[in-house]
Amino acid sequence: MRVNAYQFRDTWLLSAPVPQVFDAVTDVAGYPRWWPDVRTVSRVDDDTAELVCRAALPYALVIRMRRDEQDVHRGRLRVHLTGDLEGVLAAVVLRRPGGTRLEITQHVIATKRLLRALSPLARPLFQVNHALMMRRGRRGLQSHLATIAR
Incomplete structure (x- = not known):
């Protein structure tokens, strides 16, 4: 595997029904309301948005997400990423006792010059940065979903 290639797998257990979770994660424009590391979202077209993300480390990532699949009946989402990160993000929304499992x-591949240059040494830091961002995303989404349920 290339030194600037990354694979991540996260599972979020959420105490909200599948339809609410699916709606929240497909509403990319709403991410800054509940995900503190997603600083801005700009709509490019009906299937594409540009996000600016910044977690714990002192750099921002500019990423374009283009919808490839959005199947509410199967609970499947897939987007292609371009910009500072190139690749694919996929998610499956599954019913579980007491709520939803989001996989x-x-x-x-990190294409941002800084990330490419530092990946050989800073890879563990980048992975921790990603984990912190995802943890804050899960917590933010859970709080957001609790507000909707009231």
Whole structure:
């Protein structure tokens, strides 16, 4: 595997019904309301949005997400990523006792010059940065979904 290639797998257990979770994760424009590391979202067209993300480390990522699949009946989502990260993000939204299981997989190559240059040494830091961002995303989504349920 290339030193600037990353694979991530995250599972979020959420105490909300599948339709609410699916709606929240497909509403990319709403991410900044509940995900503190997603700083801005700009709509490019009906299937594409540009996000600016910044987690714990002092750099921002500019990523374009283009919808490839959005199947509410199968609970499947898939987007292609371009920009500072190139690759694919896929998610499956599954019913579980007491709520929803959201399984997220990402296969990306870091194309941002800083990340490419530092990947040989800073790879563990980048992985921790990603984990922190995903943890804050899960917590933010859970709080957001609890607000909707009230």
